[in-house]
Amino acid sequence: MKLTFQLNGRPMETECEPQETLAEILRERLNLTGTKVSCEVQVCGACTVLVDGLPVSSCTTLAYEVRDKNVLTVEGLARPDGTLHPIQQAFIDEFAFQCGFCTPGMILAAKALLEENPKPTEAEIIHFMDGNICRCTGYVPIVRAIQKAAGTMAKKQG
Ligand code: FES
Numbered sequence: 641m642k643l644t645f646q647l648n649g650r651p652m653e654t655e656c657e658p659q660e661t662l663a664e665i666l667r668e669r670l671n672l673t674g675t676k677v678s679c680e681v682q683v684c685g686a687c688t689v690l691v692d693g694l695p696v697s698s699c700t701t702l703a704y705e706v707r708d709k710n711v712l713t714v715e716g717l718a719r720p721d722g723t724l725h726p727i728q729q730a731f732i733d734e735f736a737f738q739c740g741f742c743t744p745g746m747i748l749a750a751k752a753l754l755e756e757n758p759k760p761t762e763a764e765i766i767h768f769m770d771g772n773i774c775r776c777t778g779y780v781p782i783v784r785a786i787q788k789a790a791g792t793m794a795k796k797q798g
């Protein structure tokens with residue numbers, strides 16, 4: 641079936657089978673491999689993308705469910721001139737990844753958090769990011785990166 645939606649701010653039209661997931665469409669039909677797939681059962685958060693601003697597990701979202709919606713993947717975060725989004729930059733500055741497999745999902749979940757709550761406490765960050773698992777970092781640098789990004793984004797807006 642034909643599928644039309646907004647992908648990273650641009651209109652997208654592709655084909656999908658009724659049983660195909662959003663993760664499969666992104667990675668296999670559209671070559672956007674920044675979205676990672678690990679558990680495939682909505683447990684790890686590696687496949688997180690934003691749909692109309694909210695984090696969803698693309699491994700268990702059927703592609704047709706995003707028809708006419710706005711999908712944001714990690715590929716849509718940097719500016720056209722290559723400047724990274726403040727959350728991406730903060731993850732680099734704070735060494736908030738090692739293998740990087742969880743990182744795209746972490747960054748998109750963090751974006752949703754900071755849009756809803758621009759100045760989260762440490763406890764609020766930990767609670768919101770509960771669905772995103774990292775096997776490498778021990779989470780401390782991830783929390784630090786999100787706090788740093790919150791500060792940078794607040795300064796830009798202020
Ligand atoms: S791969 Fe989707 S939640 Fe783990």
Ligand code: FES
Pocket residue numbers: 736737738739740741742743773774775776777
């Ligand atoms: S950096 Fe390896 S899983 Fe998080």
